[in-house]
Each structure stands twice: as C-alpha cells, then as structure tokens.
Amino acid sequence: MTGLSKSTYYYKPKTTDEADRTDKELKMMIERIQGEFPGYGYRRINKQLRREGITLNGKRIRRVQGEYGLYPITLKKFSVHTTNSRHGYRIYPNLLKDKEVNRINEVWAADITYIHIQRGFVYLAAILDLYSRKAIGWALSRRLDNQLCLDALEAAIQTRKPAKGCIHHSDRGVQYASNEYVNKLMDAGFEVSMSAKGNPYDNAYMESFMKTLKYEEVYLWDYEIYEDVIERLPYFIEEVYNKKRLHSALGNVPPEEFEQLAAMGKNNENSALFL
Numbered sequence: 001m002t003g004l005s006k007s008t009y010y011y012k013p014k015t016t017d018e019a020d021r022t023d024k025e026l027k028m029m030i031e032r033i034q035g036e037f038p039g040y041g042y043r044r045i046n047k048q049l050r051r052e053g054i055t056l057n058g059k060r061i062r063r064v065q066g067e068y069g070l071y072p073i074t075l076k077k078f079s080v081h082t083t084n085s086r087h088g089y090r091i092y093p094n095l096l097k098d099k100e101v102n103r104i105n106e107v108w109a110a111d112i113t114y115i116h117i118q119r120g121f122v123y124l125a126a127i128l129d130l131y132s133r134k135a136i137g138w139a140l141s142r143r144l145d146n147q148l149c150l151d152a153l154e155a156a157i158q159t160r161k162p163a164k165g166c167i168h169h170s171d172r173g174v175q176y177a178s179n180e181y182v183n184k185l186m187d188a189g190f191e192v193s194m195s196a197k198g199n200p201y202d203n204a205y206m207e208s209f210m211k212t213l214k215y216e217e218v219y220l221w222d223y224e225i226y227e228d229v230i231e232r233l234p235y236f237i238e239e240v241y242n243k244k245r246l247h248s249a250l251g252n253v254p255p256e257e258f259e260q261l262a263a264m265g266k267n268n269e270n271s272a273l274f275l
Contacts, residue, residue, distance in 0.1 A: 164189030
C-alpha cells in the first residue's frame with residue numbers, strides 16, 4: 001500500500017551509539033571487558049555494555065568478536081578427585097528435589113575443588129547462597145581435610161548469621177558427613193541435605209561456580225606457588241565474582257547487586273529459584 005519494499009518496511013534505524021562507534025572502538029570495548037571477564041561471550045558483553053549505557057546490536061558484537069578472534073576463554077581440565085564417599089558416616093537425604101528458593105539464607109550449597117600449582121595442590125572449600133549464587137564463605141588450605149570445610153562454614157555463618165532451618169546441601173564426601181561437621185551444622189540450626197548417589201546434577205550450582213573460578217581466574221593467571229593463590233583468589237571471589245560478574249540466572253546482575261535488589265523488593269521476575 002505504501003509502495004515500500006518489505007525490507008524497507010521493517011528497517012530500523014541504528015541508535016546513536018550503534019552508528020557512532022567504529023568496529024575498532026567496539027574491539028577495544030570487548031577487549032576491556034574480556035580482560036576482566038575472559039569467559040564472556042557476545043551476550044554477556046552486550047549486557048555489560050548496556051549496564052554502562054552503551055547500546056549496541058548483539059549480532060554486531062558477535063561479528064566483531066569473530067573478525068578479531070575475541071572468543072571467550074575455554075581451557076582443558078586437569079582432573080583430581082576431591083570427594084571420598086566411602087565412609088561409615090550417616091548419609092542424609094536430598095532436600096532440594098523440586099525445591100523452590102525464595103530468599104537469601106534459605107539454601108546454602110558447599111563443595112571443594114583443587115588448584116594445581118607447581119608443587120602439588122591447594123584446596124578451596126566454598127559455600128554459596130543458592131538464592132543469589134553469592135559466595136558467602138570460603139577457605140584455602142594445602143590439606144584436604146575436615147578443618148578446611150569447617151573454616152569455610154564458620155566464615156559463612158559469621159558473615160550471614162542465618163536463622164534456624166536453613167538447608168545446607170553438599171555431596172556425600174567424608175568432610176561433609178563427618179561427625180564434627182554435621183554437629184557444627186546441627187548446633188547452628190541447619191537442616192542437612194546431601195546429593196543422591198552418582199548424580200552430579202544435584203550440586204550443579206557449585207559445579208558452575210567452580211568452573212567459572214577455574215576458567216576465568218585460576219587457569220588464566222597460571223598460579224605457580226601457594227602465595228599466588230592466596231594473593232589472587234580472594235580478590236576474584238569477593239571483588240569480581242560477587243560484585244561484578246553478570247549472572248544470567250539472576251537477570252544479568254552480579255550476586256551482590258541481586259541481593260540488594262531483593263532487599264528493596266525489586267527482584268519480582270527472578271525472585272524464585274527452582275532446583
């Protein structure tokens with residue numbers, strides 16, 4: 001009716017940001033963001049730029065990434081087992097199946113991972129609040145023992161001071177099933193939950209956190225000695241992961257900001273997590 005071609009009819013003019021920025025300028029912006037978040041693909045880069053007030057087309061970001069080889073970092077794994085579930089301690093049922101999480105300090109998840117250095121390994125025990133995915137307690141040690149996990153738990157309790165009834169979920173490893181650890185949970189009023197046998201998806205949120213930590217920090221900095229770990233890792237957990245790194249499951253905001261929004265009642269669309 002208008003005499004315009006279909007392509008003209010659906011044409012949408014570029015925004016000022018889109019039109020005014022050259023590919024080289026966009027390349028520098030992508031490099032800046034990936035310098036801090038090496039695992040970001042074009043979607044998260046687009047979200048980060050929007051948070052900075054820069055509106056660009058996601059397809060253009062992906063094209064520039066391809067032209068300049070600015071792909072997110074992916075690295076091979078070095079496998080070390082940190083879970084020993086062959087023990088005589090009590091195994092607790094999984095309380096998270098079909099669980100809906102609506103607030104902070106409702107469900108915590110705990111896990112252990114390793115960090116390979118020149119002479120052996122350093123072990124990290126960490127605890128996340130599953131509502132916000134925030135790392136709320138962690139500890140580092142050269143020894144994979146009960147004390148490592150107890151230190152992480154104590155740090156989380158001191159930071160959050162949860163009310164009785166908070167669920168603590170972990171795998172069936174000896175560190176988490178030990179009398180010392182379980183008694184600490186019981187004394188603090190936790191409900192104890194453990195993954196089902198042979199089901200890695202039961203603690204997938206912790207697996208995702210550990211993968212992010214390895215790929216976006218540990219492997220890139222190529223830690224060599226214990227001092228490298230204790231100097232860099234706390235910064236990444238507290239300042240990058242908790243405060244800056246966008247999380248798609250949280251509406252593309254960092255965990256700490258998500259909790260702040262929740263406190264103000266502004267997380268309507270993302271206020272429930274289904275496990």
